[in-house]
Amino acid sequence: MNSNSKQNKSDFFKLIVADLEFSHCNRQESDRYLADEGLNRDSIINEGMKRVKQMRLKMQSLKTQEEMNSTEYIKNKAIVWVEDLLKNVNFSFPEFAISEKLILHNRNIESFTEEDIKVTLVKYFYLKFTENEDKNVNE
Amino acid sequence: MNEIKTNKEWEDLYECLYIFTDKLLKNRMWYKKLDDSSFIKGKQVHDYVSEGIERYMFNPEKYKPELGSIQDFIKFHIIRNLVRTDVVSSENTETLDIYYNSSEDESDSNYIESLFPYLENYFGDKIDYETVTNHINSEIEGNTILEEIFLGITSDLKRGDIIEQFNMSEAEYDNGMRRLKTVLKNTATKFGLKRQVI
Known part of the structure; x- marks a missing residue:
């Protein structure tokens, strides 16, 4: 097909699409079509909006599920991270608390049990991973 | 939007x-x-x-x-x-x-x-688009509004752009499109085009 023929074909299709466009999104033409076909606008819109609402709810539910899955994933990641960290013989919780400025709620660091240390670190890394996740999403 | x-x-x-x-x-x-x-x-x-x-x-x-x-x-x-x-x-x-x-x-x-x-x-692929398009052109020749709408559409302009570009009223555009629709319909009949969407 030469370029002239391609142009003619493209022009023809553009006219067809413009005609389709004109026929259903122009108020007067829409009204005419609905009347000719015996269709009721209110009933179409009511059913349509019902479906749109259902889709929005479904989407919201999926989003919530994704957020929950993401929260659970980050929490598990923080736990594994902390467990590995605590296995490291060179790791010192007091030094870590000072260098990372951990909030210890006025508790004496010496009073921390092994479980307290783990809980504090998991909280710290959970927040850190969540921040990183948010940063990645926003980028 | x-x-x-x-x-x-x-x-x-x-x-x-x-x-x-x-x-x-x-x-x-x-x-x-x-x-x-x-x-x-x-x-x-x-x-x-x-x-x-x-x-x-x-x-x-x-x-x-x-x-x-x-x-x-x-x-x-x-x-x-x-x-x-x-x-x-x-x-x-x-x-x-x-x-x-x-x-x-x-x-x-x-x-x-x-x-x-x-x-x-x-x-289908048996249509001679050149003949069809030439026929449409000959049918709208002399009708300025139709010629402008045709030119606008084939230049990828939307309704609002065509109205503004060629300084026509909305009613002129809508009436022109209705006329163009009839031209397309008659063209489809004349050339036995399969389409029925017009």
């Missing part, structure tokens, strides 16, 4: 899409119609429209504003869905020979141009 926010916007969009799809289905462009209200697999017009909207709603990142409006994006997916799933359905015994090339869907053509391969399938 890059995002649909208000209920009114959703209602207008839904109505446009419904009429678009109803017209496609009733004119049996790519599938076998079973009865007045349901089509392949018992689907109704609302089902096709909902599937198109769902495609946009659940995959908003797939919509690229630079390729066209949200409405164009959804229309493209309604047609693609019709062709991909319904035409090849065993229920459809009338148009099983249809061909589509999925790689064309992934191109960066705008959404309207992405419809062209599907239209081409519908019209």
Whole structure:
């Protein structure tokens, strides 16, 4: 097909699409079509909006599920991270608390049990991973 | 419009899409119609429209504003869905020979141009588009409004742009489009074109 023929074909299709466009999104033409076909606008819109609402709810539910899955994933990641960290013989919780400025709620660091240390670190890394996740999403 | 926010916007969009799809289905462009209200697999017009909207709603990142409006994006997916799933359905015994090339869907053509391969399938490859287009040109010759609308459409201008560019009123445009529609219809009859959407 030469370029002239391609142009003619493209022009023809553009006219067809413009005609389709004109026929259903122009108020007067829409009204005419609905009347000719015996269709009721209110009933179409009511059913349509019902479906749109259902889709929005479904989407919201999926989003919530994704957020929950993401929260659970980050929490598990923080736990594994902390467990590995605590296995490291060179790791010192007091030094870590000072260098990372951990909030210890006025508790004496010496009073921390092994479980307290783990809980504090998991909280710290959970927040850190969540921040990183948010940063990645926003980028 | 890059995002649909208000209920009114959703209602207008839904109505446009419904009429678009109803017209496609009733004119049996790519599938076998079973009865007045349901089509392949018992689907109704609302089902096709909902599937198109769902495609946009659940995959908003797939919509690229630079390729066209949200409405164009959804229309493209309604047609693609019709062709991909319904035409090849065993229920459809009338148009099983249809061909589509999925790689064309992934191109960066705008959404309207992405419809062209599907239209081409519908019209077939034996049409002499040059003769057809020349005939349309000769039919509108001398009618300034029609000539301007034709020029605007083939230059990818939208309704508002054509009205502004050629300084015509909305009524002049709408009347011109109705006249152009008649020209297209007569052209289709004269050349025995398969399409029935006009």
